[in-house]
Amino acid sequence: MITALIMAGGEGTRFWPLSRKDHPKQFLKLNDDQKTMLQETVERINELVPLEQIFIATNKAYQKAIKKQLDGIPEENIIVEPMKRNTAACIGLSSVMIEDKYPGSTMIVLPADHLIKDQKRFLDILRKSIMTAATGNNLVTIGIEPTHPETGYGYIHFGDKLHTIDGDQVFEVKNFTEKPDLNTAKEFLEEGTYLWNSGMFIWRLSSILSNIEIHLPEMYESLQRIKGALGTNLAEKVIRDEFENMQSVSIDYGIMEKADGIFVIPGSFGWDDLGSWPALERVKKVDADGNVVIGKHYGIDTTNSIIHSPNKVVTTIGLDDVVIVDTEDAILICDKKRAQEVKEIRNILTDEGLEDCL
Structure with missing residues (x-):
């Protein structure tokens, strides 16, 4: 059994x-x-x-x-x-x-x-x-x-x-x-x-x-x-x-x-284990500039980044190795190498009483 x-x-x-x-x-x-x-x-x-x-x-x-x-x-x-x-x-x-x-x-x-x-x-x-x-x-x-x-x-x-x-x-x-x-x-x-x-x-x-x-x-x-x-x-x-x-x-x-x-x-x-945002590079299509884009993105000299914004147009200039995530009530922008620290942002929001963003 x-x-x-x-x-x-x-x-x-x-x-x-x-x-x-x-x-x-x-x-x-x-x-x-x-x-x-x-x-x-x-x-x-x-x-x-x-x-x-x-x-x-x-x-x-x-x-x-x-x-x-x-x-x-x-x-x-x-x-x-x-x-x-x-x-x-x-x-x-x-x-x-x-x-x-x-x-x-x-x-x-x-x-x-x-x-x-x-x-x-x-x-x-x-x-x-x-x-x-x-x-x-x-x-x-x-x-x-x-x-x-x-x-x-x-x-x-x-x-x-x-x-x-x-x-x-x-x-x-x-x-x-x-x-x-x-x-x-x-x-x-x-x-x-x-x-x-x-x-x-x-x-x-x-x-x-x-x-x-x-x-x-x-x-x-x-x-x-x-x-x-x-x-x-x-x-x-x-x-x-x-x-x-x-x-x-x-x-x-x-x-x-x-x-x-x-x-x-x-x-x-x-x-x-898809533990953090950079993991999307292993499961999603990566474009010619090394970016994973979900939504609409227009960029100049933007490379090796993850952009997730299904509802808004995101424009960038001169960025490399960043994560940008846009949702209805919150935006995350971080160095891709430090994406493991996103959970610490949640702790800050908790301490500030911003439970609605969690």
Whole structure:
């Protein structure tokens, strides 16, 4: 039995001002396809996991949008987190709820807002990950073979080879590294034993829950109380009360960096997390001047830039390596090299009380 959990509660802060609190990145059509990122994610795995076995973890603000976009997903498969508590709590809550419905299943965990070009190859790697997760308490992740020294991703340092499945190697994980500086990223690329951390995981429900019990015992106790309340009139209250008291910690830091039996399968299937505006250069048409233009733009000596303005004409003179994004109520102009800092602008707007712009 294979189940899937798609995490769709993020706000896509680095894609502001297009991505908003009430309409984040996973609900946008950033690829050339006419489907949203969330719809593409569900469709991508539907060959492997039927719709009734796909679950969506989100928050209450996005519940209606998910129902509208995914009318084939049973309503009870939308898992609503009462408040933000990071990915370990999200995955823990989802695990006990999925176990209640599909006990003994192997769960695939995926972000809702990634681009994958080669679906066939992706599903092949998923199947091999499922095979690896079937042994013991193995926790499996998919690492992306790096193509350049990226500072916006975390990295996975892999060690000895566990085995090979039809030509694909499975490695033990030595450690995880948070987003490095440029020099460190260059060293990782040259060394050849580092992969980008995709945030995709595969494990049996019993494996991840036993690891939560070992490494996050207080969270595990809360999850057991939630498990006992499922199917009763008290379920919603117990989930809210227990979730509120859970530690806010990522699954990487809370489990993956501490557990034994962590394995990674390198993948190369046209992956991109579309984490910030410069990522559009990898999925949209680039013109002769190196610009990605969505909308109308007229420029003189404007190169290597991203201009997103569907409703207004944008004119530029003498610009290089910039991002310009125009929406109904906000304009972003930034150095393309500093696009990762867009989320900090949101923090400033929050501090200034400009919540309507978020």
